[in-house]
Amino acid sequence: MNDTIVQIMWWVLAAGALAGAVTVVFSRDVLRMALGLGGFLVALAGFYMYYALPFLATVQVFVYVGGVLVLILFGIMLVHRSEGDARPGLSSRHDPGSAAVAVGILALVTSMLWPLRDVMTERPASAGTKAIADLLLGDLLPHFEAAGALLLIALVAVIVIAGGDDR
């Protein structure tokens, strides 16, 4: 019974993620798009939980939903400055070529990974935050430090790029 609930949960997550993604890509309304992105990011956090990666899920919610999503909302507000009362609209240029490329990627990547279906097993087990800390501050310390440096550089870059007028 537990298994069935877990399975249903997985499908709900998948449906949510897809629905969010589709909203981001096709919605004509800026806020609905932002909401769709939020839903998508939360659904990803749910996936991480499903795969027993609670720390990653937490980071996902913190950074993405709390950071990136807010950043994008700021961006919307800055770029689409008030154009009257109406909420700014979004438009797309749907064309079969792009659709073909997207569907092609889907089909080919799936078919490429298809042979893996025989070796797939479910192994949901968390290693715990201690193991992550050991790893990040141990073997992966260079990567961790590099990520920190990258963030710093990005911070400076954002200030330089976006704040050009103030100099």
Next chain:
Amino acid sequence: MTALVENAWLVVAVPFGLALLVGLTGRILRGAVPWVTLLAPLTVLATGVAALSAEGEHADSVRWLFAGEKALSFGWSVDGLTAIMLTVVGFVATMVVLFSIGYMHGESGLPRYFASLSLFTGSMALLLVADGLVGLFVGWELVGACSYLLIGFWFRKPSAAAAAVKAFLTTRVGDVGLLLGLALLWRETGQLGYSAVFEAAEALPVATVTTVAILLFVGAMGKSAQFPLHIWLPDAMEGPTPVSALIHAATMVAAGVFLVARMWPLYELSETAQTVILVIGVFTALASATVACAQRDIKKVLAYSTISQLGFMFAALGAGAWVAAIFHLVTHAAFKALLFLGSGSVIHGTGTQDLREMGGLAKKMPVTALTWVIGSLALAGVAPLAGFFSKDEVIHAVLTRNTIAGLALLAASLLTAFYITRATRLAFFGEYRGDGHPHEGGLVMSVPLIALAVPAATLGFAGHFIAERLHEHAESLNMAVAAGSLAVAAVGIGFGLITYRNGAESEVAVENRMGKTWETLRGAYGFDAAVSALVVRPVTAICQWLYDVIDRKVIDASVESTGRWVPLLGRLLSSLQNGDAQWYAALLGAGVVGLIALLVTGGR
């Protein structure tokens, strides 16, 4: 003297070098141009004379154009035949260059004229001293090119330009035959040097030898204006008269005779080829002698006379008497060059070429008249002038071979005596009918005339010497034939004198009486028109069609449409670069799809 013979390549190198020098520095040399040019024929003449007295053969060669085991040899050799020809060419060319100083005085483009003359002299010498058919062919084509340049010297005159093209193209028809003959010989024997070819030819089947011989003869026909490739020579008279004397009477047109004589060991093997040459020669000799009778243009008379006399030489070759042919070539070169230079003097003095506008010139131009008469008598075959002996040998040889052909040649000699008497009577005697002031052209023109009159009168006695230099047995004078041909000449001259006893009035009377016949003769039996209608016009039509359809609609159209497609393609490609980042991303994605597809299918 032997130094000259041992370095006989100088007869080619010196004229070529002088042609280059004169052509490039003509503006600086100015009046000295002809005198510098004179060095070229003098070199040839000196070498020829030296070679005549030298013993044995001199030769040198380099291997050239390697093709696997085979290689063409390219070199020179001097034997009796070459020595005789070099002397003739050198002598006539010297006289012509001298004569040109007077004749061409005041013309523009003289450096070009003298450079071409020098180039011609060198090319002719190359044709003569070459030790194989390759060198001969190179010289052969070069003299053709010089002929083209000199006929078209007055290239602004449309008729001269057309005549130059006609001469070049007509001789080219013959050259194709020559080239095919060379190719066949190369395929069959792998040799193109004279002695090697003669050695190898003995082993060849007669049919092959005949084919080669006739193909080479086709080349000779083109160069020596034999029927049916004779049509270019009368038109070639558009060139300056000294050029006609040198190229179109004495030397280049005799190259065909030289070719057959040079290749004689080959012709000796083929009875058929000899017969073909005999028939063509006799027919040409007779037919063009009739045509010469009705010409009004003094140079046209001499042109058809030249064709006729070349026919005599080929008849001799066809009868197997190649020594007689060379003998006649030598004497003919002297008296025909003399006649041409004489006509040049007349043209220079009166400003016209039309016999009807001359008359009575003997009083006003005594030197020209005297030398002309000597040349005419030599041509008519009056003893003891040069033409008598050589023509006698020719007729004797042909009579021995075939009586009908011999009689035809006798008839041709009768006509020869007749038409040259007519021309002499009309031009030099009676009353002057033109409106100019006829005068002698001065020393530079008189000296060559006199210098040529001497051999024209005396060369007949050189028959033994020539035969000896050619290592052949000399024919002794056959009294019966000599008497016959002398009688024929006398009859021809007498008939001419009687017919034209009243000069120009007789001419009008004859033209009225003969009517259409005379017109047909003057039009050379309409052969030229027939060639135009049957060959030139269809070929032109085909070429026009090729131009209209193949060139314009296929080749040009494809080229032009290539030009049109390129901007189209460019627009297509530049539309890829539209600056739209998403378009680029889509292309990138398509590329990734393609690559993954390759990976997944493993390139199948």
Next chain:
Amino acid sequence: MNIVVVATALFSVGLYGVLTRRDLIAVLASVEVMLGGASVLLVGLARTIDMPATQLPGGVESVGVLIVVLAAAEAAVALAVVIAAARALSTSRVDEMTEVGG
């Protein structure tokens, strides 16, 4: 296997958005969708395939965290560029930004 299909589908939908969205911000959001799809695919495969490289305790999470950091930096910089571009060109529409076109 389902996770592969779903994750790739997310990626493809995001890709389609990147290719067709006209607003730079929306393109950026679509890029986030693509990145998310790729992350889920990575995590999902790592947690279901038995390979030595995936058995390191905390390994998957550590890599995931690094990805999140990278994505955060990317989003920040990209948004800065979007704002700068919108300010400089007075538009945020991708199809109007054809300055580099030929």
